[in-house]
Amino acid sequence: MEATKRARIMIVEDDDDARYALRVRLRASGYDPVTAPNALYAMRLAQRESVDLVVLDLGLPDVDGIGLLRELHGEPSLANVPVVVVTARDAATAAVAAHEAGAFAFLQKPVETQVLKETISRALFFRRVGALRGGVLPPAERPAPLGAGQ
Amino acid sequence: MATTSPIPHRGPSSSPTDLEALAPLLLRTIGTPPAPTVAAGTRTKVLLVEDNSADARLIEIALPRTEFEVVHVTSLAAATRRLELGRVDVVLLDLSLPDGEGAETIAWTLAAAPGTPVVVLTGLANDDVAVQAVRVGVQDYLVKDQVDSELLPRTIRYAIERERLTAELDALRRHQLETKNQLLSHVSHELRTPLNAVYQFVMLLIDEIGGPLTTDQREYLEITRRNVTQLRAMIGDLLDATRLEAGTLAVEPVATDLGMIAAETMQALAAEAQVQGVRLVTDLEPRLTHVRADALRLRQVLTNLLHNAIKFTPSGGEVVVAAARDPEAPDFIRTRVTDTGPGIAAEALPQIFKRFQQGAAGGASRKGLGLGLYICRELVQRQGGRIWVESVLGQGTTFTFTLPAWTAPPEETPIV
Numbered sequence: 001m002e003a004t005k006r007a008r009i010m011i012v013e014d015d016d017d018a019r020y021a022l023r024v025r026l027r028a029s030g031y032d033p034v035t036a037p038n039a040l041y042a043m044r045l046a047q048r049e050s051v052d053l054v055v056l057d058l059g060l061p062d063v064d065g066i067g068l069l070r071e072l073h074g075e076p077s078l079a080n081v082p083v084v085v086v087t088a089r090d091a092a093t094a095a096v097a098a099h100e101a102g103a104f105a106f107l108q109k110p111v112e113t114q115v116l117k118e119t120i121s122r123a124l125f126f127r128r129v130g131a132l133r134g135g136v137l138p139p140a141e142r143p144a145p146l147g148a149g150q
Numbered sequence: 151m152a153t154t155s156p157i158p159h160r161g162p163s164s165s166p167t168d169l170e171a172l173a174p175l176l177l178r179t180i181g182t183p184p185a186p187t188v189a190a191g192t193r194t195k196v197l198l199v200e201d202n203s204a205d206a207r208l209i210e211i212a213l214p215r216t217e218f219e220v221v222h223v224t225s226l227a228a229a230t231r232r233l234e235l236g237r238v239d240v241v242l243l244d245l246s247l248p249d250g251e252g253a254e255t256i257a258w259t260l261a262a263a264p265g266t267p268v269v270v271l272t273g274l275a276n277d278d279v280a281v282q283a284v285r286v287g288v289q290d291y292l293v294k295d296q297v298d299s300e301l302l303p304r305t306i307r308y309a310i311e312r313e314r315l316t317a318e319l320d321a322l323r324r325h326q327l328e329t330k331n332q333l334l335s336h337v338s339h340e341l342r343t344p345l346n347a348v349y350q351f352v353m354l355l356i357d358e359i360g361g362p363l364t365t366d367q368r369e370y371l372e373i374t375r376r377n378v379t380q381l382r383a384m385i386g387d388l389l390d391a392t393r394l395e396a397g398t399l400a401v402e403p404v405a406t407d408l409g410m411i412a413a414e415t416m417q418a419l420a421a422e423a424q425v426q427g428v429r430l431v432t433d434l435e436p437r438l439t440h441v442r443a444d445a446l447r448l449r450q451v452l453t454n455l456l457h458n459a460i461k462f463t464p465s466g467g468e469v470v471v472a473a474a475r476d477p478e479a480p481d482f483i484r485t486r487v488t489d490t491g492p493g494i495a496a497e498a499l500p501q502i503f504k505r506f507q508q509g510a511a512g513g514a515s516r517k518g519l520g521l522g523l524y525i526c527r528e529l530v531q532r533q534g535g536r537i538w539v540e541s542v543l544g545q546g547t548t549f550t551f552t553l554p555a556w557t558a559p560p561e562e563t564p565i566v
Contacts, residue, residue, distance in 0.1 A: 015343055021350035028359040110346050110382065113353060 006032040007124050008050065012042045012068070013057040013086075022055065029117055039068040046078050053123055054078070055116075058087035058098070069101045080132050082123035086111055104132075193219040194306065197238040199229045199259070200271065201247050205294055209242065209271075212302040226250040230262050240306050241268045243288075245279065252279060253286075260287050267313035269305060271297075289313055331396040338389035345385065349378050380518075387521040390450075391505065394528040401532040405556040406443040408483060409434050412471050415452040419460060427465030430456075435474035440556035441483050447529045448553070451537075454522040455487040455549050462491035462547070475555065482535065482552040489548075494541040502539055503527040526551070 009031045013019040019035050026033040034049060036042035045051075054072060058065035069085065072078050082104035095106040104123045107115060126132050194217060200206040201224040210220050221238065223229050226249045229241070243259050245252055259268055270283045270291040280291040289309035292302065354360055356371050363371070393399035416430050423430045441448070452471070459469040467490035476482040494502065501507050506520045530537040530551045537551035 015347065017347035018343070018350065021347060021354060024354055024359060025350070028354075028357075109342070110349055113357065 006030060007052040008032045008034060009120065010042065010045060010049075010051045010054045011035045012037075012039070012054060012065075014038060015057075018057070025113065025116075026055075026120075029120075031120070039065075039071070042068065043071060043075065046072060046075055051078065051081055052127065053120060054081060054083040055120075056083050056085050056103075058085055066097050066101045069098065069103060073102050080127065082127055082132060084116075084119055084123060086116075193217060194240065194310065195238045196220045196240050196242055196306065197229060197232060197263075198222045198242045199224075199226065199247065200242070200244040201225065202244070205244070205271075208294075209297060209302065212297055212299040213306075214299070214303065217303065218306070224248070226255060226258055229259065233262050233266075238263070238266060240310055241266055242271060242306075243268055244271045245283075246273065253282060256283050256286060256288055265313070265317060267309040269309050328396070331392050334388060334392040335396075338385050338392070341385050342382070345378060345382055349375070349382065352378060384519050384521075387519055387525060390525050391521045391528075394525065394532075399532075401444045401447050401529065403442045403444050403533050403554075405440045406445045406448060408441045408443070408448070408473055408485065408553070409438050411445060411448050412452060412473065412485070415449055415456060416471060419453065419456050422457070423460050423469065426460050426463065427467075428460050428463045429468040430460075431468055431470045433470055433472035438473055439475070439483060441553040442556045443533045443553050447533065451526045451529050451551065452485075452487070454526050455551075458522060459487050459489035459491065459547070459549075463489045464491065467491065467546075476552055479552065481555055481557075483555050484550060484552050486548055486550045488546060490546045493543040493545050494539070494547055495543055496541075499539055499541060503537070 009026055011019055011022050011026070011033055013022060013035070014037055016037070019037065023033045023035055034045060034051070036045050042054075046054075056065055056069060056072075065085070065087070069083055072081070072083060083102070085098040085103040085106045086109055087098075087106070098106045104126075105119045107119060193215075196213065196218050198206060198209055198220050200209065200222065203224075206222055206224075210222070213220055221232060223232055224247075226247055229243075232238070233241075241259055241263055243255065245255055247255060250258055256268070256270065267289040268287075270280065270288050271294055272279060272291060273294055283291055289312050290305050292305055352371055352375050355363070356368065356375060390399060412432060412434065416432065420430060456469065456471065463469055469490075470488045471485070472488070473483060473485045476484040503523050503526070505524045507523070526549075527537050530553070534554045535552040537549065539547065539549050541547040
């Protein structure tokens with residue numbers, strides 16, 4: 001994990017229990033998780049605190065997750081923050097939409113812990129070395145949209 | 151409602167058997183407006199397709215003008231033109247026309263007038279033709295000799311009513327199917343959320359994030375995990391089957407590396423095979439061409455077939471995944487999953503791809519919804535291939551499916 005400061009990860013997930021489980025999981029993995037149950041709260045949190053990465057559940061009650069993804073990227077403090085999208089939705093269409101909206105990666109629920117950890121540490125690595133443009137990898141380095149789901 | 155009738159001009163009637171009944175027709179042919187008591191448009195509009203003018207006249211006589219408005223044409227071509235102009239309530243169709251004969255006439259008319267009841271008129275009491283006609287969707291048939299002013303109107307009324315009921319039933323059935331699919335889709339989604347939470351917390355415990363576990367605790371949690379995983383797979387199948395039925399499952403075929411998907415799938419199922427004591431073997435043609443498939447869906451098909459094969463193969467047996475160009479259709483790649491399990495009885499084979507069919511093979515464990523092979527078949531077909539099964543009791547089972555070989559347009563390169 002990070003030798004100096006623990007990376008702060010914002011979890012945006014509407015289901016209380018799923019959010020709780022993910023928070024416990026990420027803390028155990030050495031991260032500093034903060035949580036938001038909806039898009040509005042997520043935007044406020046992002047403006048108040050510095051966040052290194054967002055894990056975003058696409059099935060949010062107040063706005064479309066893809067819309068929130070666009071808004072998050074429009075926020076100056078979050079412009080280069082990678083967003084890992086997690087969803088139980090139909091994979092193909094959601095993955096394409098997420099990528100077009102600038103998601104760093106797209107994972108289908110239920111996400112295996114190992115896959116989530118690898119994706120997060122990869123995203124944080126790219127962020128640290130300054131390889132992200134607007135939160136995403138330049139096209140040449142992007143993984144295939146469906147690769148990470150299984 | 152147009153009052154101009156395309157009834158061709160005909161000469162004086164040769165043998166008017168019933169002048170009184172003939173009167174309305176005569177009046178119409180000389181252009182008298184409809185009877186004032188009946189508003190135009192409320193009468194039943196009958197398209198009479200009949201080239202024999204004497205027969206046509208008899209039919210028109212049998213239809214009271216107060217209730218029926220007859221539009222008479224003498225050929226299929228004219229009938230088609232008339233149907234394009236607008237709806238009629240019923241088509242009375244003679245089976246031998248200058249431009250159509252028998253079954254062909256019926257098929258043509260049914261296609262030209264969807265949703266409009268068709269009543270067939272035959273010259274003789276030929277039951278074969280009549281039965282055939284009704285089977286393909288004609289509402290009724292009449293033998294011309296027997297047509298009278300009581301039978302014909304009644305037949306038409308019933309035909310219209312039956313057609314209406316059929317359409318109503320059809321709409322109702324479609325609506326119910328839609329409602330059922332929506333319900334299933336919604337329920338599946340709602341079931342997933344708590345199940346995911348259960349899974350996540352079980353995994354937190356298994357990973358000892360909640361503290362160290364005793365051997366027993368670990369075993370109990372592993373059993374919980376296995377059952378949750380199985381339940382999750384069943385809900386996934388239910389959702390997929392629902393989407394396949396509703397046609398809303400996204401299948402997007404692109405250039406896909408079948409060999410790689412096969413290797414990944416086998417790796418994913420390696421642990422399962424090991425527990426079962428089954429050997430997994432691959433037999434892929436060297437330099438196998440890419441296929442045109444949706445990687446996710448191809449993986450799903452292979453996973454289902456392999457999972458079944460492993461499940462039904464006794465310890466010490468083997469499961470072989472082979473892929474090669476289809477010897478019978480060189481534009482396709484053929485993939486086979488062969489096991490050394492108990493085989494499937496011949497009488498069970500035709501049922502095997504149907505929904506909710508549990509494998510009739512020997513063996514005790516019958517878990518699952520019986521949707522796996524149905525999903526496989528639908529997914530393979532949606533990717534342009536076909537799937538079949540061969541099995542002999544006691545000698546194992548082979549599932550074979552084909553997928554189109556990828557022929558790359560010059561500017562495109564395979565992406566998966």
